Amino acid sequence: MPIRDWLAPITLVTVLAALLGTMYLGYTADPEKHLHDFPIALVNQDVGDTLAGKPTNLGAQISTALGDQVPAEKIDLRTVGINEAHRQLRNGEVYGAIIIPGDFTKRVAILGAASVVTGDVEQPMISVLTNPRAGTLAAQIMQTIADKAMTEVNTTVGTQLADQVRAAIGSTPLSGAAQLQLAEPIDVVVSAYHPLPEGTGQGLAAFFYTLVLLIVGFSGAMMINSLVDGSLGFVPAEYGPWHKPTTPARISRWRTLLIKWAIAVISAPLASAAFLAVGALLDMSIERPLMLFLYGTLAIIAIAVTGLSVMAAFGTAGLMINLIVFVVLGIPSSSGTIPLEATPRWIADMASFEPMHQIYLAVRAIMFFDGNLEAGLSRGLWMTIAGLAIGLVLGFAATHAYDLRGLHRLGLDHRQEPATVEGH
Numbered sequence: 001m002p003i004r005d006w007l008a009p010i011t012l013v014t015v016l017a018a019l020l021g022t023m024y025l026g027y028t029a030d031p032e033k034h035l036h037d038f039p040i041a042l043v044n045q046d047v048g049d050t051l052a053g054k055p056t057n058l059g060a061q062i063s064t065a066l067g068d069q070v071p072a073e074k075i076d077l078r079t080v081g082i083n084e085a086h087r088q089l090r091n092g093e094v095y096g097a098i099i100i101p102g103d104f105t106k107r108v109a110i111l112g113a114a115s116v117v118t119g120d121v122e123q124p125m126i127s128v129l130t131n132p133r134a135g136t137l138a139a140q141i142m143q144t145i146a147d148k149a150m151t152e153v154n155t156t157v158g159t160q161l162a163d164q165v166r167a168a169i170g171s172t173p174l175s176g177a178a179q180l181q182l183a184e185p186i187d188v189v190v191s192a193y194h195p196l197p198e199g200t201g202q203g204l205a206a207f208f209y210t211l212v213l214l215i216v217g218f219s220g221a222m223m224i225n226s227l228v229d230g231s232l233g234f235v236p237a238e239y240g241p242w243h244k245p246t247t248p249a250r251i252s253r254w255r256t257l258l259i260k261w262a263i264a265v266i267s268a269p270l271a272s273a274a275f276l277a278v279g280a281l282l283d284m285s286i287e288r289p290l291m292l293f294l295y296g297t298l299a300i301i302a303i304a305v306t307g308l309s310v311m312a313a314f315g316t317a318g319l320m321i322n323l324i325v326f327v328v329l330g331i332p333s334s335s336g337t338i339p340l341e342a343t344p345r346w347i348a349d350m351a352s353f354e355p356m357h358q359i360y361l362a363v364r365a366i367m368f369f370d371g372n373l374e375a376g377l378s379r380g381l382w383m384t385i386a387g388l389a390i391g392l393v394l395g396f397a398a399t400h401a402y403d404l405r406g407l408h409r410l411g412l413d414h415r416q417e418p419a420t421v422e423g424h
Contacts, residue, residue: 043081043099044059048060049109095341096130126150150186206363213275213303218326225311233248256312276296288367329350334357334360
């Protein structure tokens with residue numbers, strides 16, 4: 001084997017290693033640094049009250065301050081009503097919400113008065129809702145952002161309230177308890193909106209379910225391609241040290257691809273059912289098993305059909321193309337572990353066409369958002385169908401073009417019968 005023939009595999013392995021390092025290490029290195037367009041809902045229900053003799057709405061002031069202070073390039077702060085906030089949380093459109101209640105200013109006024117006149121008082125409260133069903137890490141990032149923002153709000157409101165109290169009491173010293181109360185006047189209550197049930201791996205179950213669908217479709221296509229080609233005599237059928245000689249079949253590329261597609265279609269529902277059975281045995285929380293089974297079958301078929309078509313069109317190079325498209329580029333841009341808004345923009349941009357992200361959106365919607373179309377199922381479903389259509393068209397066009405131009409496999413023309421020797 002000449003040295004130059006060594007260069008191709010060595011180069012491919014090196015390029016693949018560099019691509020894997022760029023994709024996988026690049027998207028995990030620093031999510032907070034790469035933060036962009038992170039969606040958070042802001043709800044101000046405060047009706048205002050009289051504070052220091054003036055009509056005041058602290059909720060509106062806080063909302064304005066948050067809008068000015070939060071970096072717009074990192075945070076997509078959406079000022080919405082309470083019903084719209086709940087809708088976006090239900091559909092996974094936002095990773096959390098900050099809610100200022102209707103009596104916020106009134107409670108602040110009462111707290112200020114209680115610092116001078118003794119009596120029972122409840123702290124003003126701001127609710128921070130995280131959305132763990134939209135992503136575990138996203139919920140953690142949401143809590144970190146809210147902690148920083150609410151610390152600033154507490155400081156600002158505390159300073160303002162302390163100044164008003166001191167103006168009211170003059171030189172009379174405040175008690176230690178009153179000073180502590182005014183230092184952090186707001187009670188920030190953090191809670192999960194629609195918490196995840198048990199058996200979901202803290203939200204990672206949707207990602208790993210997507211991953212197994214992708215792997216069985218991708219690896220299944222490679223196995224089907226190799227086994228069918230071996231049975232038809234196009235590649236050596238080797239079993240350890242044994243070799244099974246097979247006379248190459250005179251069959252068109254198109255008919256060969258049809259056989260492979262048929263095997264993939266028959267195998268897909270069996271694989272999807274196997275995943276559900278294993279999930280049930282492991283007490284995995286699956287609220288809509290039939291919907292997940294049907295979509296899982298469709299996803300496996302789409303991946304396998306497209307993968308087989310790529311190999312039919314590009315031959316051995318199709319293996320590398322499938323690996324890059326479905327695995328190397330797919331996992332980092334899936335948003336299953338790290339939200340797209342916390343990855344570099346060039347990785348987030350790939351999610352618009354990468355198959356794994358579309359499948360993840362659909363699986364997450366089925367598992368965590370009650371199969372709601374608006375929660376990603378609609379997009380995932382139609383993009384999966386579009387991917388299947390692309391695979392069908394590619395396979396049909398490539399194999400027919402090769403057959404019509406006489407580019408037969410191993411040079412065997414399927415339109416001619418093999419020559420026979422007549423006995424005398």
